[in-house]
Amino acid sequence: EVQVVESGGGLVQPGGSLRLSCAASGLSFTTYWMHWVRQVPEKGLVWVARINSDGSSSGYADSVKGRFTISRDIAQNTLYLQMNSLRDEDTAVYYCTYSSARQYFHYWGQGTLVTVSS
Amino acid sequence: EIVLTQSPGTLSLSPGERATLSCRASQTISSTYLVWYQQKPGQAPRLLIYGASSRATGIPDRFSGSGSGTDFTLTISRLEPEDFALYYCQHYGSSPLYAFGQGTKLDIK
Numbered sequence: 172e173v174q175v176v177e178s179g180g181g182l183v184q185p186g187g188s189l190r191l192s193c194a195a196s197g198l199s200f201t202t203y204w205m206h207w208v209r210q211v212p213e214k215g216l217v218w219v220a221r222i223n224s225d226g227s228s229s230g231y232a233d234s235v236k237g238r239f240t241i242s243r244d245i246a247q248n249t250l251y252l253q254m255n256s257l258r259d260e261d262t263a264v265y266y267c268t269y270s271s272a273r274q275y276f277h278y279w280g281q282g283t284l285v286t287v288s289s
Numbered sequence: 290e291i292v293l294t295q296s297p298g299t300l301s302l303s304p305g306e307r308a309t310l311s312c313r314a315s316q317t318i319s320s321t322y323l324v325w326y327q328q329k330p331g332q333a334p335r336l337l338i339y340g341a342s343s344r345a346t347g348i349p350d351r352f353s354g355s356g357s358g359t360d361f362t363l364t365i366s367r368l369e370p371e372d373f374a375l376y377y378c379q380h381y382g383s384s385p386l387y388a389f390g391q392g393t394k395l396d397i398k
Contacts, residue, residue: 266333273322281332
């Protein structure tokens, strides 16, 4: 059974940093691209970042480029999102998910809430 | 930049009725990369349809997807109580890499 479990969310002040983690099990971690997608409560979904299967390539939404860094630890089957220079508008539930060649998100974790507020 | 516009914003129907949800792209997109998700309150999104018309594993056959070019449709042939939820379309392309529609809320009439 596939499981992806996010952690690391919480309350942080504007300008602060936070690192999210996503532990994946039940899937061949090195087969898939991994992603973070966020959702402002009661609002829509926004893709944030992705990393390819071996961690050699990444991509970001314009809104987070230069502030967020996605990485993966293949040995630990874990995905990370380092978030720096956080802004109020980064407040959201952050979901971890994965895609294959057809570029759809197979399965989503339950998400972790990040609140940026003073 | 590709923008996906879903309509209607809210659809109010009764169990047993047929639901038709629309996703319109601002320019022609590949149906290979058009996807539909369902999201229930307090839950993560769930994959329903990929490649515009292929059902994901475990999705009942009352759900179907169709369309090409700029116009895509998710149809639920006969609504069950558990189908009342939010539905999002999504596309993989060049700009942005992964675009989502704003969602359609399907609620009970």
